[in-house]
Amino acid sequence: MLKYILKKLLMMIPMLLIISFIVYMGLRSTGVDPINFLVSPDVIAANPDNIEALRESLGLNDPLIVQYGRWLGDLLRGNLGYSLDGTPILQTVATRLPYTLELSAYAMLFSAVIGIGIGIISAIRQNGIVDYIGRVLAVLGQAVPQFLVGILLIWIFAIKLGWFPAANRVSPDATNAFVDAFMHLFLPVLTLTIGMVAVLMRYARNTMLDVLNSDYIKTARSKGIPEWKVYLKHGFRNAMKPVLVILMFRIPALIGGSVVIETVFSYPGIGITMTNAITSGDYPVVLVTTLIIAATMLICSFMVDVFNALLDPRVRLDG
Amino acid sequence: MDSKDIILDVENLNTTFISDRKKIRIVKNVSFQLKRGSALAVVGESGCGKSVTMNSIMRFLGRNAIIEADKIQYNALRDGKVTEHRLEQIEKPHGPEMRALRGPEMSMVFQDPMSSLNPVYKVGDQVAEGLLQHNKGMTKAQAREKVLEMFRKLGIPDPEERIDCYPHQFSGGMKQRVVIAIAMICNPELIICDEPTTALDVTIQAQIMELLKEMQVKDGKSIILITHNMGLVAEMADEVCVMYMGRVVEFGSLEDVFDRTSHPYTQALLRSVPVLGLADGQKLETIPGATPNPADLKGGCEFADRCPFCTDACREKDIPMFQLSPGHRVRCLKYQDYPVAEGGEVQGEVAEVQ
Numbered sequence: 001m002l003k004y005i006l007k008k009l010l011m012m013i014p015m016l017l018i019i020s021f022i023v024y025m026g027l028r029s030t031g032v033d034p035i036n037f038l039v040s041p042d043v044i045a046a047n048p049d050n051i052e053a054l055r056e057s058l059g060l061n062d063p064l065i066v067q068y069g070r071w072l073g074d075l076l077r078g079n080l081g082y083s084l085d086g087t088p089i090l091q092t093v094a095t096r097l098p099y100t101l102e103l104s105a106y107a108m109l110f111s112a113v114i115g116i117g118i119g120i121i122s123a124i125r126q127n128g129i130v131d132y133i134g135r136v137l138a139v140l141g142q143a144v145p146q147f148l149v150g151i152l153l154i155w156i157f158a159i160k161l162g163w164f165p166a167a168n169r170v171s172p173d174a175t176n177a178f179v180d181a182f183m184h185l186f187l188p189v190l191t192l193t194i195g196m197v198a199v200l201m202r203y204a205r206n207t208m209l210d211v212l213n214s215d216y217i218k219t220a221r222s223k224g225i226p227e228w229k230v231y232l233k234h235g236f237r238n239a240m241k242p243v244l245v246i247l248m249f250r251i252p253a254l255i256g257g258s259v260v261i262e263t264v265f266s267y268p269g270i271g272i273t274m275t276n277a278i279t280s281g282d283y284p285v286v287l288v289t290t291l292i293i294a295a296t297m298l299i300c301s302f303m304v305d306v307f308n309a310l311l312d313p314r315v316r317l318d319g
Numbered sequence: 320m321d322s323k324d325i326i327l328d329v330e331n332l333n334t335t336f337i338s339d340r341k342k343i344r345i346v347k348n349v350s351f352q353l354k355r356g357s358a359l360a361v362v363g364e365s366g367c368g369k370s371v372t373m374n375s376i377m378r379f380l381g382r383n384a385i386i387e388a389d390k391i392q393y394n395a396l397r398d399g400k401v402t403e404h405r406l407e408q409i410e411k412p413h414g415p416e417m418r419a420l421r422g423p424e425m426s427m428v429f430q431d432p433m434s435s436l437n438p439v440y441k442v443g444d445q446v447a448e449g450l451l452q453h454n455k456g457m458t459k460a461q462a463r464e465k466v467l468e469m470f471r472k473l474g475i476p477d478p479e480e481r482i483d484c485y486p487h488q489f490s491g492g493m494k495q496r497v498v499i500a501i502a503m504i505c506n507p508e509l510i511i512c513d514e515p516t517t518a519l520d521v522t523i524q525a526q527i528m529e530l531l532k533e534m535q536v537k538d539g540k541s542i543i544l545i546t547h548n549m550g551l552v553a554e555m556a557d558e559v560c561v562m563y564m565g566r567v568v569e570f571g572s573l574e575d576v577f578d579r580t581s582h583p584y585t586q587a588l589l590r591s592v593p594v595l596g597l598a599d600g601q602k603l604e605t606i607p608g609a610t611p612n613p614a615d616l617k618g619g620c621e622f623a624d625r626c627p628f629c630t631d632a633c634r635e636k637d638i639p640m641f642q643l644s645p646g647h648r649v650r651c652l653k654y655q656d657y658p659v660a661e662g663g664e665v666q667g668e669v670a671e672v673q
Contacts, residue, residue, distance in 0.1 A: 218379055218435070219429060219435045219498065222426055222502070223501065
């Protein structure tokens with residue numbers, strides 16, 4: 001088991017290198033000239049010699065592969081480079097990423113508990129009241145776009161009722177950090193949760209139904225054990241494998257893809273940082289944020305492997 | 320015969336499935352008695368209601384099944400005392416009353432060992448689960464000892480090692496032994512085997528059947544064997560119950576059914592058994608036609624369309640059960656033409672159909 005985990009961990013290193021190489025090369029080959037961000041076009045036109053010297057001193061005339069090596073070396077030493085406006089990227093990431101992680105973690109937690117919970121109950125009481133309501137909500141939750149849910153929630157809870165703030169993560173006049181966090185997180189977390197619960201509920205219900213129809217559930221019943229044991233011990237563990245995959249692969253989508261929600265709620269997360277960087281052509285920032293998302297993706301797929309191995313003995317042996 | 324000799328008494332069992340809001344009768348007026356310590360074979364084509372009958376008795380059917388019966392009586396015999404359980408009166412299919420019976424009294428060996436074991440738990444734990452459930456206060460170590468003992472009895476090699484393996488590390492035959500171990504571990508009196516060897520290859524089939532026979536003879540267990548293998552029936556059964564489209568069409572002792580075969584369907588079944596040394600050019604017989612869709616059945620004999628002796632009377636109304644000799648019953652209007660055991664007397668109608 002340990003060997004299996006170690007092997008999977010080690011495999012992440014070449015994967016990350018390959019991804020960073022592709023992203024670096026891809027971004028540099030889009031024809032962005034960093035000089036254009038540093039110096040105004042008039043100056044470039046007036047002093048071609050000085051510009052050339054600047055290029056030389058910045059290493060921009062070296063082959064791309066050398067520049068990549070230099071960048072990677074810096075990265076490994078903890079220097080994420082500088083945004084084109086001069087701020088260290090490490091600083092941006094250090095302030096923005098925790099906000100996104102916080103938002104994602106709560107959304108994950110609530111949607112997992114609620115979604116899987118309702119899904120399992122719907123499967124056990126198929127065509128029962130929970131199942132019907134759940135199915136209607138699932139269709140609604142999947143069909144209504146997230147930004148609309150967000151705007152609606154803001155309109156109801158922030159504007160009409162005035163219970164929660166409509167934007168930002170921190171109030172300047174906050175006295176209690178916990179209450180402040182709760183107030184600011186509530187609406188965006190709710191918005192994200194609604195969308196994810198819909199997916200997870202459907203998925204958990206269907207896999208659980210499949211499992212409950214399998215022969216070993218009948219075997220379990222033939223032993224005379226109570227129903228809750230049949231459901232939780234024999235059903236749940238087998239049904240959770242595919243649900244876990246869906247859940248895990250939602251994480252990178254949350255971290256990189258909550259752009260819409262971060263925009264709607266003016267939430268200062270990493271997603272909004274990345275979109276801003278893309279629109280302004282700030283490629284060092286795009287590079288780092290892309291790598292962060294790629295790394296989360298890899299970590300999540302690693303966790304899927306580990307969880308699967310924990311849940312299913314058949315996976316352990318193949319490793 | 321009193322309840323000491325009869326372990327299971329089923330009278331007029333009807334199972335109806337609701338599918339697309341339509342009611343479809345799958346098991347119709349099934350009645351039989353199983354003698355304690357004997358083996359009953361239930362035979363018939365696929366889809367004839369064999370498994371549904373047994374699953375109705377064990378209450379393993381889903382919520383879309385309606386089970387009705389005049390009587391499903393299980394007589395538990397412990398220390399010379401008989402306790403009668405009226406299963407048809409138990410409301411909850413997985414409630415405490417049914418659960419108390421499953422394992423220590425009646426258990427089931429399922430058809431497909433590949434899918435009957437939970438892939439994520441060790442086989443030993445899966446066998447011990449029932450044991451721990453029904454013996455409060457038993458420690459895990461004691462249960463493990465019992466499981467090892469059972470594995471040895473069932474001929475699983477290296478039980479100490481195999482007990483901690485997962486199902487996927489077992490071959491089909493070994494898995495079926497584990498499934499049997501699960502069924503046997505609480506020492507039940509009645510074991511229902513739902514085609515226990517269909518998924519196994521022939522050599523393993525013989526071993527598994529020998530195991531079951533041994534248990535029946537040595538330990539005095541009562542066995543219901545669902546199968547379509549006539550060879551197995553001849554080897555295993557004391558009594559045979561032939562089913563067709565949800566009805567018992569013939570019931571009798573092994574000799575009654577094999578030597579004085581009565582119902583045209585049973586005759587056809589027996590003719591379609593492949594035998595070694597089939598002459599050149601001699602074809603294996605098949606039963607013409609296919610089993611009808613239970614939703615499309617009209618009144619009359621279900622076998623009418625495939626029966627070579629069918630008359631108009633056969634299609635008029637449902638056919639009652641006729642007794643040919645004590646214990647030998649047939650659901651056919653031509654009952655008077657069939658051979659009767661010596662000393663037997665054709666009695667005519669014994670069960671009314673509804």
